[in-house]
Amino acid sequence: MPIDQDNGHGNVVVSVNNLTKKFPNPMTGKEFVVLDSISLDVEKGNFASIVGPSGCGKSTLLNIIAGIETHDASDGGTLDVYSHSDDAQPRVGYVFQNARLLNWLTVEDNMTFALESQEIPKDLWKERVDKYLEMVGLEGQQKNYPLNLSGGMQQRVAIARALAIEPDILLMDEPFSHLDEITARKMRFDLMEILMHANPTILFITHDLGEAVFLADHIYMMSTKPARIFKHIEVDVPRPRQPEDPEIFDLEKKLVKEFFSVLDAQAIEDG
Amino acid sequence: MKSLILKPGLIPGMVTIIASVAVWQVASLFFLPVFLPGPLYLLDLIVEVYSDPASYSVIWKTLVRIFNGLVLSMFIGTAIGLLMGIKKHFESFMDSWIMVLLTFPAICWAFLSVLWFGLSEIAPLLTIVLIVFPFVSMNIWEGTKALEKELVDMATVYRADRWMMLRKVLIPQLMPYIFSAMRIALSLSWKIALVGEAFGVSSGVGQKLIYWFEDTRVDMMLTWGLSFMVLMVVIEIAVFRLWERHTFAWRHQIAN
Amino acid sequence: MSEKATAVSIRISSIIALLILWHFAAIAMADAEILPTPISIAYAMVGVLVEPGPEGKSAYFHVGVTLGRTFMTFGVAMVLGIAIGLAMGLRKVIEHSVMALIPLALTMPTILMVFLAVMWFGFSEIGSLVAVVGVVTPYVAVNIFQGAQAMDKSLIDMAITFRASRKMLIRKVYIPQLLPYIFSAFRFAFGMTWKIVALAETFGIKYGIGYMFFFWFEQFNMELVLAWIIMFVILMLILEHAVFARLEHAAFKWRPANQLQT
Numbered sequence: 001m002p003i004d005q006d007n008g009h010g011n012v013v014v015s016v017n018n019l020t021k022k023f024p025n026p027m028t029g030k031e032f033v034v035l036d037s038i039s040l041d042v043e044k045g046n047f048a049s050i051v052g053p054s055g056c057g058k059s060t061l062l063n064i065i066a067g068i069e070t071h072d073a074s075d076g077g078t079l080d081v082y083s084h085s086d087d088a089q090p091r092v093g094y095v096f097q098n099a100r101l102l103n104w105l106t107v108e109d110n111m112t113f114a115l116e117s118q119e120i121p122k123d124l125w126k127e128r129v130d131k132y133l134e135m136v137g138l139e140g141q142q143k144n145y146p147l148n149l150s151g152g153m154q155q156r157v158a159i160a161r162a163l164a165i166e167p168d169i170l171l172m173d174e175p176f177s178h179l180d181e182i183t184a185r186k187m188r189f190d191l192m193e194i195l196m197h198a199n200p201t202i203l204f205i206t207h208d209l210g211e212a213v214f215l216a217d218h219i220y221m222m223s224t225k226p227a228r229i230f231k232h233i234e235v236d237v238p239r240p241r242q243p244e245d246p247e248i249f250d251l252e253k254k255l256v257k258e259f260f261s262v263l264d265a266q267a268i269e270d271g
Numbered sequence: 272m273k274s275l276i277l278k279p280g281l282i283p284g285m286v287t288i289i290a291s292v293a294v295w296q297v298a299s300l301f302f303l304p305v306f307l308p309g310p311l312y313l314l315d316l317i318v319e320v321y322s323d324p325a326s327y328s329v330i331w332k333t334l335v336r337i338f339n340g341l342v343l344s345m346f347i348g349t350a351i352g353l354l355m356g357i358k359k360h361f362e363s364f365m366d367s368w369i370m371v372l373l374t375f376p377a378i379c380w381a382f383l384s385v386l387w388f389g390l391s392e393i394a395p396l397l398t399i400v401l402i403v404f405p406f407v408s409m410n411i412w413e414g415t416k417a418l419e420k421e422l423v424d425m426a427t428v429y430r431a432d433r434w435m436m437l438r439k440v441l442i443p444q445l446m447p448y449i450f451s452a453m454r455i456a457l458s459l460s461w462k463i464a465l466v467g468e469a470f471g472v473s474s475g476v477g478q479k480l481i482y483w484f485e486d487t488r489v490d491m492m493l494t495w496g497l498s499f500m501v502l503m504v505v506i507e508i509a510v511f512r513l514w515e516r517h518t519f520a521w522r523h524q525i526a527n
Numbered sequence: 528m529s530e531k532a533t534a535v536s537i538r539i540s541s542i543i544a545l546l547i548l549w550h551f552a553a554i555a556m557a558d559a560e561i562l563p564t565p566i567s568i569a570y571a572m573v574g575v576l577v578e579p580g581p582e583g584k585s586a587y588f589h590v591g592v593t594l595g596r597t598f599m600t601f602g603v604a605m606v607l608g609i610a611i612g613l614a615m616g617l618r619k620v621i622e623h624s625v626m627a628l629i630p631l632a633l634t635m636p637t638i639l640m641v642f643l644a645v646m647w648f649g650f651s652e653i654g655s656l657v658a659v660v661g662v663v664t665p666y667v668a669v670n671i672f673q674g675a676q677a678m679d680k681s682l683i684d685m686a687i688t689f690r691a692s693r694k695m696l697i698r699k700v701y702i703p704q705l706l707p708y709i710f711s712a713f714r715f716a717f718g719m720t721w722k723i724v725a726l727a728e729t730f731g732i733k734y735g736i737g738y739m740f741f742f743w744f745e746q747f748n749m750e751l752v753l754a755w756i757i758m759f760v761i762l763m764l765i766l767e768h769a770v771f772a773r774l775e776h777a778a779f780k781w782r783p784a785n786q787l788q789t
Binding site: 280281282283284285286287288291306307360363364367368370371373374375376377378379382383385386387461462465466469477480481484487489492493496500503504 | 533534537538541560561562619620622623624625626627628630634635636637638639642643646647718721722725726729730737740741744747749752753756759760763764767768
């Protein structure tokens with residue numbers, strides 16, 4: 001694991017401050033606010049989760065952090081991602097809702113595609129591929145093609161691919177939402193085990209409160225239209241966690257109630 | 272207030288067309304009209320040719336041949352395509368032959384027709400049918416593959432009523448495929464007809480083309496060629512608009 | 528018998544049945560100028576392959592000429608078509624400008640294109656090149672353009688999040704997605720090119736299979752016309768199906784077996 005450097009930002013990997021994003025609506029000429037003054041910090045080794053109903057801009061935030069989209073800098077919002085390795089550039093790994101594998105490349109080549117893009121030296125490739133495939137439970141699948149794998153297995157490859165670059169931050173956008181419930185449950189457990197062994201820094205998006213409470217250290221609750229973070233909760237339950245843990249269950253109930261009250265208030269506001 | 276919504280592609284498209292015609296006109300000034308006629312010169316020639324009533328019988332002859340070839344190709348092609356869809360053995364039998372037929376250049380059939388039947392109506396007809404029906408068969412066969420299960424069910428349950436089922440249930444479902452097959456068939460048929468006429472008969476637009484080709488008169492050849500192209504495109508569009516409206520009228524009715 | 532063996536045996540027996548039918552029909556007609564027997568055609572084909580033909584040029588010479596023209600013109604037409612198709616995909620202006628002229632290009636009958644090419648550029652290699660490019664390139668361009676439009680944006684985004692270089696994007700993300708379109712354009716275009724070259728040769732571009740078609744046609748020699756046609760068709764079938772099908776199969780081995788499309 002890379003050694004922590006004192007880069008002046010302490011343990012923070014991602015720092016978002018008053019980030020805003022607006023979309024001009026071509027039909028009405030008015031601006032549609034997608035993200036409204038979002039602020040959050042993710043510290044090294046932590047699992048942060050953003051929870052909110054679908055369509056509230058959570059994916060947009062992740063895309064901005066990953067560099068696929070831009071934010072409105074003119075409004076004074078800032079976004080910083082800090083490198084905690086020897087490289088000057090921070091490494092960002094991303095796991096999408098769909099595995100987004102290159103179906104014409106083998107599992108191994110899919111992973112080395114990411115390694116090569118990140119300019120990781122070639123002599124490290126084999127060991128990284130083997131190590132992270134084993135970590136997601138797919139050892140031996142190196143030479144297989146994605147279309148021969150199930151949906152869950154494809155998603156595991158996507159996770160292994162993101163982990164293999166040993167990112168400063170691992171972004172996950174509802175990675176289990178397209179899987180059936182049984183597979184999703186298994187994946188959550190496996191993700192928790194990966195957390196306990198490899199200790200990556202994760203920013204995880206979901207609309208499933210139960211999932212967030214089970215996995216996360218920090219939960220940021222987001223409302224929709226515009227997307228605003230209205231609550232931040234720390235989850236102090238030690239790992240390994242069980243979904244049936246009474247603490248987990250109670251916390252989930254409490255947060256669901258809070259969500260409903262916020263949504264109701266907003267409905268009244270919208271009138 | 273009616274606002275003119277300009278399709279984004281309209282302006283570059285129109286600019287390209289106007290510019291091309293302009294370049295053509297300018298280029299034609301450097302050559303003799305018999306070698307490179309300009310657009311204006313061609314328009315004059317076209318008017319001249321179409322003022323002559325004899326031209327219309329030439330075109331009519333070609334149109335009749337196209338129609339005959341198209342109808343025959345559609346019948347044979349649809350029948351074969353259907354059979355291929357229904358009987359597995361027939362499918363294996365036919366698909367190699369269709370593959371072979373698809374490699375034949377039209378000109379070969381034109382030559383063979385002449386050797387067999389001399390200069391006659393058979394040459395263009397045979398050429399069109401043998402080139403076009405494989406395309407039609409492939410299209411209809413694709414359509415049957417999409418309906419295969421229903422074909423089998425139909426065949427087993429309603430044995431006595433098979434012909435009724437064919438007419439009332441099968442064919443309407445195959446209509447989109449028949450439709451698209453016919454568009455391809457029409458588009459191909461008229462081009463092949465020209466080849467068939469060039470070698471096989473002594474009348475028709477195709478014969479005019481080869482006549483002026485051998486006389487090295489680009490201007491006359493383009494007069495006949497381009498005007499016929501325009502005519503066929505208009506026919507294609509007209510026939511298909513009308514047919515679509517008629518055949519899929521039931522969809523419009525359901526929608527209303 | 529397995530399904531595949533049944534299919535193959537049906538094909539073989541249909542060929543044999545056809546040959547037998549042909550044989551008896553030919554004997555019934557008793558006119559070698561209309562319908563020669565299969566055996567006489569076979570002899571004629573052997574003769575063509577073994578003896579030097581008219582003007583002392585062997586069959587291999589003619590086949591070589593046609594093949595050479597076909598590959599050369601096909602190569603140029605494909606490269607041009609791919610370049611234009613890609614350009615159309617990259618710049619909307621190019622897309623709209625080219626699409627304005629495409630209907631004309633696609634409607635132009637092959638025979639007219641060949642006539643024009645030959646009249647303007649002569650009975651030469653240039654003439655055949657122009658004819659092929661005029662017919663094939665527009666088709667390939669449209670095909671490739673459609674492929675460029677069908678690119679999966681989600682994969683491009685994924686590659687961007689990993690900071691893939693432009694070269695890697697092109698090699699590993701863009702090109703593999705274009706390959707199916709290139710292949711399908713390839714096969715269709717190759718078939719078209721053969722026919723255009725043969726047509727151009729029948730109209731007088733010297734030497735080649737088409738030239739032989741016309742030569743023996745003028746002599747009313749049914750046997751040799753048929754012999755050359757059969758050789759042409761066999762050659763085309765071998766190229767189109769044995770060669771291209773294999774190439775395609777190798778390129779798409781990552782597709783699961785039950786989804787293999789020919």
